[in-house]
Amino acid sequence: MPSGEALPDSQVAIGVSSFAGQTRTNFTFQFSPRISVTFRYVGIQDWNSDGFGTYRDRSFDFRYLLIKEGRIAPAVTIGLQDFAGTGIYASEYIVATKTFDRPFRFGRSLKVTAGLGWGRLGTSSALGSPFGSNRPQFVPGDPGGEPAVDQWFRGPMAVFGGIEWQANERLGFKVEYATDAYLPETSRGVFARESNLNFGLEYQVRQAVRIGVYWLYGSEVGVNVHLQFNPKTPAAPYRLEGPRPVIVRPERLVNPAAYDTGWMAAHNAPIVIRNALRPELEQDQIVLLSVSVSATRAEARVSSDRFDNFAIVVGRTGRAMARILPPSIEIFDIVLVTNGLAVSKVTVSRRDLETLEFRPNASQVLLSRIVIADAAPAPTGNTSQVDSLYPHFSWAIGPYIRPSFFDPDEPVRADVGIAAVARYRFAPGWQLMGEVRHRVVGTIKNASRLSDSVLPRVRTDALLYVRAADTTLERLVLSKQWKPGKNTYARISVGYLEQMFGGVSAEFLWKPAASRLGLGIEVNYVKQRDFNQRFGFQDYEVATGHLSAYYDFGNGYFGQVDVGRYLAGDVGVTVSLERRFANGWRVGGFFTLTDVSSEEFGEGSFDKGISVTIPLSWFTGRPTRQSLSTTIRPVQRDGGARLNVSGRLYEQIRSGQLTDLSNDWGRVWQ
Incomplete structure (x- = not known):
């Protein structure tokens, strides 16, 4: 039975369960803090009355968290099950779950769930059809795939619920009152359903893995293996050799000669800077494509087949420019190039690189001061390109x-x-x-x-x-x-x-x-x-x-x-x-x-x-x-x-x- 809770934002959950010859594989993604989607693949053995050995089915679920759990209010969720498949598991529900921390002298928490179900969730102990009784039944062999909007929340409605007691960090117990009568399965002799009550024991093997054993419908034993992880939390920490620090220029008042722009008079100034900057960047596997310079501004066009994050490319290119370029250059234009396409120009103040590197929250402060803009198709001005890159x-x-x-x-x-x-x-x-x-x-x-x-x-x-x-x-x-x-x-x-x-x-x-x-x-x-x-x-x-x-x-x-x-x-x-x-x-x-x-x-x-x-x-x-x-x-x-x-x-x-x-x-x- 579903609960009213939502997974942590962006969580991925993969579950494989089996009972009575039925195997279900679920892939669930918490798309946003309130929305989750599930893809389900099912195999049901001994579906022989319709010409199947093992009947296989694919379906999608959608859930929306209406109310987040608070100090008093329970978590409330509305859901559509098998809304775009053959309809074998088609059902709709509204369900609420409330968590009570340490309600007894022992144990960690108690969760209480209650809900209203239609479709498959309304086929046992139904209370009536408050929103209409016209709901077509599942037909084996139907190609399916289209949302059956006209049958949502139609047909018999039933009340389901359950209790989950978490004894400690790893061990939990469940009991539920289930209102899915399993009519397609029991009518074909897949299994005999004898009770509305289900009982379960679940054990958290490690943070990402949970296993469960269940006594289901008074007649069957079920097992489940559940894997969860979050894309935000990598399997291995990001490891990167430390960057070389920014070299801070002398203060202009202390050494005004260092800021002299006479170096621009040399006709080969861009070439000299290019030849000095290129090996600095190559140490980080960043490719220098060209350098354009003026007395107070410089542009470096760079690319990298190594880094999957262009912010790292910007940071390391800026540091290298601060180590190599004459002190008179105040503004760095770092043009990011992918497969010959100049995708953006990041303008950074050299002074910001020098003063922010070791400050708290330095990244966000720097982000607030840079400018990300369109890049010209090709460099202009006093430019030196690297010609040895092709072929x-x-x-x-x-x-x-x-x-x-x-x-x-x-x-x-x-x-x-x-x-x-x-x-x-x-x-290029x-x-x-x-x-x-x-x-x-x-x-x-x-x-x-x-x-x-x-x-x-x-x-x-x-x-x-x-x-x-x-x-x-x-x-x-x-x-x-x-x-x-x-x-x-x-x-x-x-x-x-x-x-x-x-x-x-x-x-x-x-x-x-x-x-x-x-x-x-x-x-x-x-x-x-x-x-x-x-x-x-x-x-x-x-x-x-x-x-x-x-x-x-x-x-x-x-x-x-x-x-x-x-x-x-x-x-x-x-x-x-x-x-x-x-x-x-x-x-x-x-x-x-x-x-x-x-x-x-x-x-x-x-x-x-x-x-x-x-x-x-x-x-x-x-x-x-x-x-x-x-x-x-x-x-x-x-x-x-x-x-x-x-x-x-x-x-x-x-x-x-x-x-x-x-x-x-x-x-x-x-």
Whole structure:
């Protein structure tokens, strides 16, 4: 039964439970202090009366904390269970929980919960139907996927509740009065339900791990393993060798000669400064691209493939400039560059670096005094560029894992192999990139369910791509990206753009460095690749494109809306909402609605899912820009499918602009 409590803000909870041949895996994310979402994957054995061996189902839950618990008031939550699935677990509830600290002479706390439930939570000991009795029943084989708004809080209502006693820091006991009659399961002989009472014992193994054993419905034993962690709290502390301190200039009154600007008369002054500054930055694996100087101001354009946090790049570049530049230079302009794109200019007073370094709250004080603005596409004035950076060739070889989820015959499959990636950057903004993969072992090709789609099979033939060859050319792309203006960006990519499509992709983005809003347009003309993923193509070709709006809501919440034409020729809109953390964690959800009907789309009715990105530095504590990303879809169909082109502009530039810099500015002194 649900409770009225919410998890700590941004908490991630993963639970696996089993009883009576039913296994449930839940992924819950506390998206905000009041909102949490859950994705559930279920397997029910012995569902034989409908032709299933093991019936598998995917669903989503939504909870909103109406009232936070206070000294007198309980925590009150309203929730929707299985609101966008087949409806097998569909229910709605309003529930309250109150915690009493040390109500007895022994034990830590007692929690009392009571609630009203509809749907599955109203199928036992119902009190009536106060908001209407018209509620359709679950039908096995229904493709589901659409929110059944017309049945929310309809049908019989029942009162459920429970008590939880925490004996000590690790051990807890529970008893609950449960009002889910399990009608679909008991009618098919999955198990016999004999009581409304459930009893449980839970033990906190460590801070992140809890296990539980339960006596359920008077007839079954259940077990549960629960893992919780928070993206804000890294698995390993961030470790970084200490920066060299700022060198403080002599006071002007004490040594006025030090502030003489005669050094500017030398024609090679920028070159001398460049040659001195470059090795200083290289010690921190920061690449100096150019230096522009005047008598009192200097600009350094820098990039880094090491640091996942640009605030660190700003801080270390500023320190290096303070060590090298003549005392007369008062203002530092640090231009952050990513893949040849100047994404922002951070203007810092040298005097602030000298006086704030060891002050309390130095980071926030410095943030209040800097200026983050748009950067010109190229340096101007008395400039010296580093010409030895191009051409540049890099490569890497390592293992890869390609997972596949939710096949009804085998819920988790995966391929494991070796991937080789090479990049040749022959001029600023120009790149030739290729990736070859060789599958060593894998089970994805053992799947037996081929596509039944009535739409062009732009994604549902994925199994045929996997079966066709062990060695594949994943991508081979020639790309050019540049800045047409101070707050605009452009990209063109040509080649084998992804696993299933090749062609040409072009993108234009307007995104001022200090603006919450970004606007973009992307157009693609692509052709479907041969299943063996070599150099051939199939007959299917399509023009796609989207108008996109990106918005920063503040506090790490980002939204994106894409309107346009998808790979199957359907037209519609994708809405995404994401929570981003300063350390690089990202968790979000999305849905796509197009002019394809739910019947044409097939199982799931429309495209939707959850995306998760985890920075490797969260595990290792070492700075790196590498991360692990996955997208969890209940089912992959052809409707609403978008091209998976790499190098989209917004994701490249956002980390060096105002919001991301400000969110993790505390590391500027590291």
